[in-house]
Amino acid sequence: MLWLNLSLWQTFAVIVGAGVVFNGIGTLLVALFKSNAQLAHGNDPGGNKFGFLEPITGLVTVFVLTMAWIQYNDVVGRIQRETTTLVLLKESAGQFTEPTRSRVLAALAGYVEAVGGPEWRAMAANGHSEVAEQALEALVRTYGAADLRTSRDESLMRFSGPVVRRLNDDRQGRLLATTFELRQPLLVMLGAAVVVTIAFSWVFGYPTMRGKLAMGTLFTSGLMLIVFMVSVLAHPFRGPLAVPNDAYADILWEITHPEGESP
Amino acid sequence: MSQVEALLRDMAGSGGYFQWLIHQPMGVILLVIVGGGLVFIVGGVLLANNYLTPEELISNTLVGTFKFMFLAQIFTGVLAFIMVEAGNRYANAEAYVDTEIRGLRLLSRVVSHMPLENQTRFGDALKEYAKSVAETEWPMMASGDDSPISRAAFRRMLGVYFSFNPVDVSDRSVVAMGNLAVAMAVEARTNRLNNNVSRELSNFIWLSLLGLVVITAMFNWFFGTRGLRSQVAMGIALGSSILTCVFIVFLLANPFAGDTAIPPTPFLELAG
Numbered sequence: 001m002l003w004l005n006l007s008l009w010q011t012f013a014v015i016v017g018a019g020v021v022f023n024g025i026g027t028l029l030v031a032l033f034k035s036n037a038q039l040a041h042g043n044d045p046g047g048n049k050f051g052f053l054e055p056i057t058g059l060v061t062v063f064v065l066t067m068a069w070i071q072y073n074d075v076v077g078r079i080q081r082e083t084t085t086l087v088l089l090k091e092s093a094g095q096f097t098e099p100t101r102s103r104v105l106a107a108l109a110g111y112v113e114a115v116g117g118p119e120w121r122a123m124a125a126n127g128h129s130e131v132a133e134q135a136l137e138a139l140v141r142t143y144g145a146a147d148l149r150t151s152r153d154e155s156l157m158r159f160s161g162p163v164v165r166r167l168n169d170d171r172q173g174r175l176l177a178t179t180f181e182l183r184q185p186l187l188v189m190l191g192a193a194v195v196v197t198i199a200f201s202w203v204f205g206y207p208t209m210r211g212k213l214a215m216g217t218l219f220t221s222g223l224m225l226i227v228f229m230v231s232v233l234a235h236p237f238r239g240p241l242a243v244p245n246d247a248y249a250d251i252l253w254e255i256t257h258p259e260g261e262s263p
Numbered sequence: 264m265s266q267v268e269a270l271l272r273d274m275a276g277s278g279g280y281f282q283w284l285i286h287q288p289m290g291v292i293l294l295v296i297v298g299g300g301l302v303f304i305v306g307g308v309l310l311a312n313n314y315l316t317p318e319e320l321i322s323n324t325l326v327g328t329f330k331f332m333f334l335a336q337i338f339t340g341v342l343a344f345i346m347v348e349a350g351n352r353y354a355n356a357e358a359y360v361d362t363e364i365r366g367l368r369l370l371s372r373v374v375s376h377m378p379l380e381n382q383t384r385f386g387d388a389l390k391e392y393a394k395s396v397a398e399t400e401w402p403m404m405a406s407g408d409d410s411p412i413s414r415a416a417f418r419r420m421l422g423v424y425f426s427f428n429p430v431d432v433s434d435r436s437v438v439a440m441g442n443l444a445v446a447m448a449v450e451a452r453t454n455r456l457n458n459n460v461s462r463e464l465s466n467f468i469w470l471s472l473l474g475l476v477v478i479t480a481m482f483n484w485f486f487g488t489r490g491l492r493s494q495v496a497m498g499i500a501l502g503s504s505i506l507t508c509v510f511i512v513f514l515l516a517n518p519f520a521g522d523t524a525i526p527p528t529p530f531l532e533l534a535g
Contacts, residue, residue: 008466012474054333062340069344084453091418091449095425151428155435159442201331207322211315215327215485222334222478226341229471241467247457254414 008240012228019224023198023216030202031209040205057197061226064190068233071180075236076243078177082170083247086112088163090255092156100146100153107142109255111135115171116248123178124237136171140164178237190230194223282406282520285513289522296513297506304480304502308494311484320487320494327486334482338475342508345472349515352458356518357525359455364529366448367393373441374424381427388420393533401527405520407459417452421445458518465516472512476505 006014030039086108093104111132119129143164148154198220206212232241284292311320367389374385392413400410424445429435483501487494514523 008463008470012470016474055336058333058337058340061337065341066344080454080457083457084450087453088446088449091421092425092445094418095422151430152425155427155429155438155442156425158435158439159445163446206327207319211319211323211485215323215331215482218478218482218485219331219334221474222338225471225474225478226337229341229467232467241463244461244463246461258418 006240008232011232011240015228015231016221016224019194019198019220019227020217022195023201023220024213026199026202027209027213027216034203036205036207036209036212038205039203053197053200057193057223060189060193061223061230064186064230065226065233067186068230071177072233072236072241074180075174075177078170078174079243079247082115082167082174083251085163085167085170086248086251089160089167090251092160092163094258095156096146096153097149100148103142104139104146105255107135107139109252111139112248112252112255116245116252120237120245120248123175124242126179128175132171136168140168187230187234190227194227198223285405285517285520287521289514292513292521293510296510297503300476300480300506300509301499301502303477304483304498305495307481307484308498309491312487312491312494315485315487317487317489320485321489324486327482331482335479338479341471341475342505345468346508346512346515348468349512353515353518356455356458359451359458360525360529363448363451363455364533366444366446366451367533370424370441370444370448373437373444374427376437377427381423384423384426385420388416388423390534392416392420393530397527397530397534401519401530404456404459405517405524409456421449468516472509476509479505 089108090105093108094101096104114129114132114135117131119132122129143157143160146153146157148157198216201216201219206215232239235241236243284295287295315323371385371389374382377385395410395413395416400413403410424441427434427438429438480498480502483498514521517523518525
């Protein structure tokens with residue numbers, strides 16, 4: 001999927017442009033074999049007989065778009081939940097006495113770095129990172145072996161324990177969400193519906209060729225706009241709408257720069 | 264430099280044309296979005312009438328209307344979808360502010376069971392945090408940023424809370440309740456700051472929405488009647504309804520900027 005390396009505007013131009021070119025070629029090809037008057041004979045029977053086609057296409061496009069958006073939003077939501085948990089741990093970790101404070105913050109930084117780096121790249125291939133897995137285990141071990149020197153440390157540990165367990169759940173939820181890609185049959189169904197609907201418009205007669213081309217172009221652009229939306233939403237970790245790992249980078253910055261500067 | 268150049272420089276310098284527009288009065292935003300859009304639609308109708316004959320326009324209407332009308336239904340669905348998302352984001356922003364305030368108030372009540380010294384220090388730290396959020400962080404949230412001053416004040420406030428050493432069962436139960444309030448406040452603050460969509464997603468939504476509006480408007484240029492006035496009137500009616508929806512999406516997509524911005528009143532009340 002070469003288009004995944006393009007920017008948002010380039011992807012838009014390529015997808016919509018390809019559709020417009022396809023429509024233009026098809027319209028002109030049909031015009032070579034059938035005149036407008038000949039095609040116009042079929043408008044009434046064709047429109048009445050096959051009028052169901054467009055609502056079906058409408059249903060398919062809206063359904064696939066909704067599924068793509070739900071999936072994308074689910075991934076973003078899981079990431080937001082995990083970063084919230086990490087912020088909770090970060091804020092409480094900074095309150096421990098030494099040496100627990102330094103050890104816990106270092107382990108937390110290790111996990112955040114692993115997720116924002118190797119695991120982010122692995123999620124683009126629907127996978128996970130062993131480095132992040134080990135970093136999480138190291139974080140859990142660090143909390144488990146923490147040297148609690150004051151009752152304040154004990155109080156903080158009672159706060160942090162459930163949060164660490166929640167972090168594990170959040171990570172599993174995030175990885176699960178990344179494995180749910182928009183199924184190939186849905187994308188094929190969308191593509192087929194759009195191609196058939198565009199091609200169907202070629203066999204209708206219009207008063208003039210320029211009118212047919214102009215309206216056909218707009219119609220195709222509209223359908224391809226939906227295809228564009230689905231295409232970019234279907235890949236939350238690749239392409240022009242890839243979810244950024246900024247939140248993890250910000251948390252890592254705040255752990256390593258506790259003075260309060262902005263990244 | 265001409266006035267137009269100065270205005271364009273001012274718009275670009277305020278974080279882009281989009282950021283400039285959201286900080287204008289609602290009337291100006293309405294004029295730019297709806298007015299500008301209507302100029303585009305009516306201009307296109309007049310231009311199309313220069314090149315296409317009334318017979319052609321009427322024939323296009325007969326064929327094109329039943330052929331392409333389903334596209335209008337798809338677009339209505341997509342537009343409704345975008346409006347619901349924008350409304351949801353605005354409602355979430357309000358909910359996060361409300362949850363954070365409730366978390367802070369609960370924490371304040373929990374601290375009232377601690378020694379006087381802790382109460383005084385916490386009260387001062389809470390006021391400092393609330394004041395910094397209302398005065399420094401709120402304007403920054405309009406551009407999707409947070410304030411390092413508020414971040415540091417928040418950390419200091421938590422530091423005061425966690426400095427309390429529970430000595431008996433009663434203290435530990437106070438701390439257990441306090442921990443819930445801390446989690447509530449930290450989560451709500453993080454969600455409040457992360458509620459803005461990423462720049463890429465915002466560009467994607469606006470590109471899709473504007474593409475949808477432009478295509479719908481341009482379609483209208485090829486359908487006509489014998490009377491130009493009727494065609495212009497219908498174009499204005501269609502354009503006004505769609506562009507009003509775009510205007511509403513624009514306002515809802517920016518919960519912390521403009522005339523419809525969520526006010527920092529709860530934080531000002533906390534700050535006293």
